[in-house]
Amino acid sequence: MALPTPPIEGHCDPRFAAVRDAFAESFARGEEIGASLSVVEDGRCVVDLYGGHADPGRTRPWTRDTLANVYSTTKGMAAICLLRLIEQGQVDLDAPVARYWPEFAAGGKDALPVRWLLSHRAGLAAVRKLLPGEALYDWDAMAAALAAETPWWTPGERHGYHAVTFGWLVGEVVRRVTGRSVGTYFREEIAGPLGADFHIGLPDAEHARVAELSAMAAPPPDSDGPNLIQAFMNEPEGVLARAFMNPPSMALGPNHAAWRRAEIPAANGQANARGIARVYGALARGGTQDGVRVLAPETIELLREEQSVGPDAVLLLSTRFGLGFMLPQQSRDTRFGPSESAFGHPGAGGSLGFADPEGKIGFGYAMNKMGPSILVDARPLALIDAVYASLG
Secondary structure (H helix, E strand, O other): OOOOOOOEEEEEOHHHHHHHHHHHHHHHOOOOOEEEEEEEEOOEEEEEEEEEEOOOOOOOEOOOOOEEEOEOHHHHHHHHHHHHHHHOOOOOOOOEHHHOOHHHHHHHOOOOEHHHHHOOOOOOOOOOOOOOHHHHHOHHHHHHHHHHOOOOOOOOOOOOOOOOHHHHHHHHHHHHHHOOOHHHHHHHHHHHHHOOOEEOOOOHHHHHHEOOOOOOOOOOOOOOOOOHHHHHHHOOOOHHHHHHHOOHHHHHOOOOHHHHHOOOOOOEOEEOHHHHHHHHHHHHOOOEEOOEEOOOHHHHHHHOOOOEEEEOOOOOOEEEEOOOOEOOOOOHHHOOOOOOOOEEEEOOOOOEEEEEOOOOEEEEEEEOOOOOOOOOOHHHHHHHHHHHHHHO
């Protein structure tokens, strides 16, 4: 028996009625439990929609302020923090990481530049030694493990997705330079001034707002993508398995207090679509919104410069990165609409944020029904198509 389609709440500019329809259709097809969608056009929020339920049992309604774990959509926010320090001259993009984090020089990494942390070229996509489960929530333990690690490949010679380590690597440079954790820096310098409901390290008092994520869906049997589960099994101590399963407590998932409370800035951001779109909306119009500067226009141009492209040493598919952000590729599931100037970051299972400087569009999508995608999920792709069809 089909479940009734929940009402879609929020506001939508009449020009974007097709976007509302596409959002509602996703619920009608049973593709969502709960979700939020937001679009900012030249600084104005033209779409802010939400609906469904905050739990797979469908007992809690998804409200305007519901948050969801957005996995790697968090990476863009962590990257902004380091890019601000580069913009301000506090960090040199091409200086050795060890200038700011002396312990990082171990394992032959003394000359490895900051640039390669942001572009997934550092060869530090995982820690080889199996760590205790509690290390996942212990910043100092993860920073020390990565500082001691030897790269999995010669840094700079190739790139591979630093699925979880990206956040600790980038965040430790932020911490060493500012004396603040990346979550604190992001809150005080970006999210707070901008009024963006996006958090890296969520206070316990806010946990009641968080939606419960479903288990991640398996890819269809006829999928053209790589079989990551089979790759895990083939090489349980390889870089792919270690990247996603070391510490092994990552298998516990995001639906508990320790995960939400910790700062895991590549994977555990808690946000709604409005918060995501608020940040990307500012980046889409030169980096400033309502008098709050996120990044300078020159920094936005810098982060869009291609750093890595082609076969990914970890994900077994093709990826393309600028500085901290994914860039469009030819395949549909790695594009952010029609603009070649767009940049952003998807999160495993479906969440997405991106900026389109040509159209001055900021886009945010968050949900709790996990799809099978590591890159851009079919649900936000349909919504993106509706957005650009509405623009004409």
